[in-house]
Amino acid sequence: MTTYHYVLASQRFLLEEEPLDEVLRERVRNYQEQNKEIDFWLVKQPAFIEAPEFAEIKAKCPQPCAAIISKNSEFITWLKLRLEYVVKGEFEAPSSSIPDPIASLEAVSS
Incomplete structure (x- = not known):
């Protein structure tokens, strides 16, 4: 499993x-x-x-949301300091609740 770091905001x-x-x-x-x-x-x-462990964070984040996801924790820390109004966190993937760490729920238009 790999640790992914993120900043999340609207x-x-x-x-x-x-x-x-x-x-x-x-x-x-x-x-x-x-x-x-x-x-x-x-x-x-x-x-x-959408993973159960993120229910509380999802409830607090204005929708629709977006995230910058990285394997580099220092980059995400730098973004958090620069952007201020974001949620910073991490998760491990692939897992049963997060099979694809960079998957999107947004429909792809053709």
């Missing part, structure tokens, strides 16, 4: 009120320069919050 906050796209583009560029594998994902309506 989609509106993460995608409209914060210049998150700029932060993520810079992070991708930095990873590419270092030939480092991408270890973070922006997920709209993350499926992991």
Whole structure:
């Protein structure tokens, strides 16, 4: 099992009120320069919050929500400090309640 770290907030906050796209583009560029594998994902309506252990967090987070999920705890801590109005946490996956750590509940449009 792998430990995944996340910040979770409303989609509106993460995608409209914060210049998150700029932060993520810079992070991708930095990873590419270092030939480092991408270890973070922006997920709209993350499926992991449907796991029973996340019921309390889901109830507190405005919907629809979005998460940045990463294997890198330092990156998530940095995002928490930068973004302020997010929930920070971690989970292990794959598990019986979280089979796919970066799955989304959002319907994919064709």
